[in-house]
Amino acid sequence: MIELTKKEREQVAEILKRRANEIAGYQSDLRNKQDLASVDFALEREIKRLRNLADKVNPPDTDEYD
Numbered sequence: 091m092i093e094l095t096k097k098e099r100e101q102v103a104e105i106l107k108r109r110a111n112e113i114a115g116y117q118s119d120l121r122n123k124q125d126l127a128s129v130d131f132a133l134e135r136e137i138k139r140l141r142n143l144a145d146k147v148n149p150p151d152t153d154e155y156d
Contacts, residue, residue, distance in 0.1 A: 094147075103148035110140040 094102070117133040 096148075099148040103144040106140045106144035106147065110137045110144070113137050113140070 113133055114137050117130060117137070120133070121130065
């Protein structure tokens, strides 16, 4: 396994977050057209998975005063 630089981790995280947002937009459009609970659930899980992965790849900066 190769080690990613901080910049590479930031780029991967950005791609994952962007993809999660694209899926969220598709999910919103789908909800307006028809009731597909199983598809909606699958999309919601994928959105969460991508966002969690993005945070693992490039954890948000934590402020010691938070």
